[in-house]
Amino acid sequence: MAANIADLLRYREVESPLIRLDPRVKLLIAIYLFSTTLIFDRPFWLSILVSTAVLFTVWLTLLSIGASRRLLRTIRALSFFLAFVVLLNALGFVSQGLNPLTPEFVAITSSQLMRFIAAIVSFSFFLLTVSPEAFAATLRSLKLPYDYVFAMTAAIRFAPLFLEEIQEVIDSQRLRGVDYSTRNPIKRFRNYVRAFVPVVINALKRSFEMAEALEVKCYGAVRDRTSFYVLRAKGSDVGVLVASTAAFATLVTLRLLL
Amino acid sequence: MPVIEVKGLRFRYEGSESWSIDGVDFEVSEGELVLVVGPTGSGKSTLLRAIVGLVPHFYKGEYHGSVRVCGIDVPNTPVHVVATKVGMVFQNPETQLFSTTVEAEIAFPLENLGIPRSEMVVRVEEVLRATGMTELRKKNPAELSGGQKQRLAIASILAMRPEVLVLDEPTSMLDPISASEILEFVVRYCRSERKTLVVSEHRLDLLVPLVDRMTVIKDGRISFDGPPHEFFLHGTGEEFRIKPPRVPEIYHRVAAAVGLERSVRVPLTAGQLVELVSSGDP
Numbered sequence: 058m059a060a061n062i063a064d065l066l067r068y069r070e071v072e073s074p075l076i077r078l079d080p081r082v083k084l085l086i087a088i089y090l091f092s093t094t095l096i097f098d099r100p101f102w103l104s105i106l107v108s109t110a111v112l113f114t115v116w117l118t119l120l121s122i123g124a125s126r127r128l129l130r131t132i133r134a135l136s137f138f139l140a141f142v143v144l145l146n147a148l149g150f151v152s153q154g155l156n157p158l159t160p161e162f163v164a165i166t167s168s169q170l171m172r173f174i175a176a177i178v179s180f181s182f183f184l185l186t187v188s189p190e191a192f193a194a195t196l197r198s199l200k201l202p203y204d205y206v207f208a209m210t211a212a213i214r215f216a217p218l219f220l221e222e223i224q225e226v227i228d229s230q231r232l233r234g235v236d237y238s239t240r241n242p243i244k245r246f247r248n249y250v251r252a253f254v255p256v257v258i259n260a261l262k263r264s265f266e267m268a269e270a271l272e273v274k275c276y277g278a279v280r281d282r283t284s285f286y287v288l289r290a291k292g293s294d295v296g297v298l299v300a301s302t303a304a305f306a307t308l309v310t311l312r313l314l315l
Numbered sequence: 316m317p318v319i320e321v322k323g324l325r326f327r328y329e330g331s332e333s334w335s336i337d338g339v340d341f342e343v344s345e346g347e348l349v350l351v352v353g354p355t356g357s358g359k360s361t362l363l364r365a366i367v368g369l370v371p372h373f374y375k376g377e378y379h380g381s382v383r384v385c386g387i388d389v390p391n392t393p394v395h396v397v398a399t400k401v402g403m404v405f406q407n408p409e410t411q412l413f414s415t416t417v418e419a420e421i422a423f424p425l426e427n428l429g430i431p432r433s434e435m436v437v438r439v440e441e442v443l444r445a446t447g448m449t450e451l452r453k454k455n456p457a458e459l460s461g462g463q464k465q466r467l468a469i470a471s472i473l474a475m476r477p478e479v480l481v482l483d484e485p486t487s488m489l490d491p492i493s494a495s496e497i498l499e500f501v502v503r504y505c506r507s508e509r510k511t512l513v514v515s516e517h518r519l520d521l522l523v524p525l526v527d528r529m530t531v532i533k534d535g536r537i538s539f540d541g542p543p544h545e546f547f548l549h550g551t552g553e554e555f556r557i558k559p560p561r562v563p564e565i566y567h568r569v570a571a572a573v574g575l576e577r578s579v580r581v582p583l584t585a586g587q588l589v590e591l592v593s594s595g596d597p
């Protein structure tokens with residue numbers, strides 16, 4: 058499981074026009090997609106239609122860079138929240154004295170589920186298509202303090218290492234006969250805690266070594282830090298920006314007229 | 316004038332009973348390559364940390380004596396100032412890499428120093444070429460081999476164009492082949508660029524014949540400081556719990572077995588040994 062998450066976090070460089078698109082434009086498109094799913098809240102058939110269109114757009118973009126399977130995994134990871142949405146809806150119905158076992162309930166709930174999925178997934182348009190460097194550069198261009206940007210990129214850099222280590226500890230303890238598939242939840246929890254202790258100790262040791270290395274790499278030496286990667290918008294970026302903004306404006310107008 | 320000047324250094328880590336460095340005088344001149352050896356816990360790392368100023372700025376404790384590097388008064392100067400003159404690389408490559416591409420990692424210290432981008436691009440190019448990593452520039456460091464990772468850690472330090480390189484057991488987490496590649500690279504680089512090198516290592520075979528000087532530390536004190544062949548004149552350093560390099564070890568065993576008189580210049584490489592044997596008068 059840890060290995061799967063590690064894989065999700067590992068960005069792979071692929072050559073494609075989408076990857077080359079300015080990350081700020083991608084962020085903006087993600088926001089457009091997100092807002093579109095939010096504003097088309099009724100009637101239910103329209104919101105299902107719009108959400109499906111958004112999902113399809115994101116799926117197609119991810120397909121073009123060979124990352125479409127990640128979309129499925131994202132949705133699977135959401136399943137708990139989806140169940141929660143259904144439950145809340147049912148409670149809402151019952152509290153109003155309505156019967157949740159009707160076509161109306163199914164229609165409304167499924168439209169809400171679709172909107173929820175589409176809203177979350179729309180950010181994949183940004184998150185799964187930018188390199189960590191581009192991600193950091195975007196955050197910096199939004200004038201976020203560098204310490205936060207660094208913390209985030211370092212987390213992306215070190216998370217796979219951390220997860221790999223958890224897997225290693227679990228594997229080695231399994232070899233020593235610790236049973237991670239036991240049905241007893243208490244035992245199981247205790248086994249995981251036991252695996253966690255060496256990992257935490259290692260992490261502490263590692264953070265100390267990292268601090269030392271940062272020191273000799275002059276972290277925080279000057280206030281006006283420069284950057285190696287700079288975002289420069291190309292003509293095509295401006296084109297995509299204008300087209301997507303026009304499309305979004307049209308959708309908003311349609312919604313207002315409806 | 317020496318590049319590194321350590322005088323009467325004593326240091327005790329905060330909360331520690333004993334002196335980790337207990338009266339050390341240590342001078343290194345420009346362009347000299349020095350190998351620091353000693354048993355575990357003898358104070359090698361502490362001495363190297365004192366040269367960049369991690370001791371006493373990052374590691375607090377009781378500090379006596381003086382350390383000057385490239386004319387800088389180290390204990391009274393922030394580490395990031397000393398670090399532009401003295402590049403330090405540690406054991407574990409994993410905890411020295413913070414970026415998600417090779418070129419970004421090389422640029423990282425330069426960004427921290429606020430070096431203009433145009434200059435940064437030139438330096439990154441230069442270091443990529445010097446370290447033979449040009450092909451790997453877009454790679455994620457997480458996907459490099461251990462040896463490549465350590466090479467990258469060194470590369471990113473070289474981007475600051477330090478005058479002195481301080482490496483603390485740079486190969487102890489690497490396989491033997493990567494280890495010798497790294498050490499050979501470092502020695503070649505320092506020789507051709509006239510950089511000063513202070514390196515601590517447990518694997519002596521490769522470095523002993525290549526360095527100018529060997530400094531042996533025991534219990535926080537320097538117990539030998541001179542050319543390596545002198546150190547191996549009377550033995551192979553077992554009393555310092557050093558794993559002896561093969562050639563001097565073989566030389567001493569053969570000499571003892573056949574009752575030879577010991578040469579004044581102990582061979583350090585297979586080539587020197589062959590030369591000595593074929594000259595016919597060992």
Ligand SMILES: Nc1ncnc2c1ncn2[C@@H]1O[C@H](COP(=O)(O)OP(=O)(O)OP(=O)(O)O)[C@@H](O)[C@H]1O
Binds near residue numbers: 335357359374
């Ligand atoms: N951060 C620290 N806090 C307290 N004591 C320390 C610290 N680091 C090292 N020491 C102590 O200082 C002494 C010298 O340690 P140092 O790490 O310099 O030795 P070393 O020669 O580098 O050993 P090794 O070959 O194991 O790396 C040891 O007794 C060690 O326990």
Ligand SMILES: [Mg+2]
Binds near residue numbers: 359360361483484
């Ligand atoms: Mg050490």
